[in-house]
Amino acid sequence: MRMAFAALGAALTITGCASTTAAEGDTVYDPFEGFNRSVYGFNENVDKAVLRPVAMGYRSVTNEPVRNGVSNFLTNLNQPVVFSNAVLQGKPYMALDTLGRFLVNTTFGIGGIFDPATAAGVPEHREDFGQTLGTWGVGEGAYLMLPLLGPSNVRDLAGTGVDAALDPLNWATFEGDTEFRIGTGATGAVAARERLDDQITQLREQPEPYTFLRRNYSQTRQAAIRDGKEVEDPFANLPDFEDYDFGDELQEE
Numbered sequence: 001m002r003m004a005f006a007a008l009g010a011a012l013t014i015t016g017c018a019s020t021t022a023a024e025g026d027t028v029y030d031p032f033e034g035f036n037r038s039v040y041g042f043n044e045n046v047d048k049a050v051l052r053p054v055a056m057g058y059r060s061v062t063n064e065p066v067r068n069g070v071s072n073f074l075t076n077l078n079q080p081v082v083f084s085n086a087v088l089q090g091k092p093y094m095a096l097d098t099l100g101r102f103l104v105n106t107t108f109g110i111g112g113i114f115d116p117a118t119a120a121g122v123p124e125h126r127e128d129f130g131q132t133l134g135t136w137g138v139g140e141g142a143y144l145m146l147p148l149l150g151p152s153n154v155r156d157l158a159g160t161g162v163d164a165a166l167d168p169l170n171w172a173t174f175e176g177d178t179e180f181r182i183g184t185g186a187t188g189a190v191a192a193r194e195r196l197d198d199q200i201t202q203l204r205e206q207p208e209p210y211t212f213l214r215r216n217y218s219q220t221r222q223a224a225i226r227d228g229k230e231v232e233d234p235f236a237n238l239p240d241f242e243d244y245d246f247g248d249e250l251q252e253e
Contacts, residue, residue, distance in 0.1 A: 028143050028214050029142055031142050032143075036143065037145075039146065040145050043148060047200075051189070051190075052197070055191075058194050059197075067195070070187060071195070072115045076102065076105050076111070079098055079099075079101060079105075080168050081128065081167050082126065083095055083098040083099055085129055085131065086125065086127050097122055098127075100122050104116055128163050129160075129163045130156035131159070131221075131224050131225050133155050140153040143218070144157060151217040153221075
């Protein structure tokens, strides 16, 4: 249950990254488009009937410092997963950053409610096993729209299962562990939905929201795998043939 709501939060985060300036091309492999569109419609109905009203209720009974504390706490819980994926991707500095953030925020940040690591200049990273597979050269596969969880693809769906196995909380047993997982999962979903309300509204204002979300999800995941680096143009260093006057050479011949 906790992983399900965490995946929802991740999906909404991707939605939140959407921008009206995204590239026009849409070459995402979507062989199940008919089914995916039906699921998208279902998710929209659930969001309008349940998720958004609950999220707006959460906003109305909390203030920004409280909401930031909840977000910090949930983010801190996920740091072991981020650390594991940074190691698997062969990124030692990222792994050290993540380990440092987790130790500092768990202790001095009172269980992660506060974020002294950011104040100390330790960068935050977001890594998951879907990204890890991407760095290993695994293709994204077919685009998928999952009930309640939102956009994904075959690679990321498989990665979600591995992330669940990497999460120490899913192995820990303590009194009230089931209730804790359900509670943190539900809270994470509501907090993510509240935080991204404006962006989701912008998404719905697009001429074709489904296509826009599909394209943006794929582009955002590709950028995450590259750590935001631009793809190198293999033709960038070729000479500009306009600089050569082939006419003169042909006349000489």
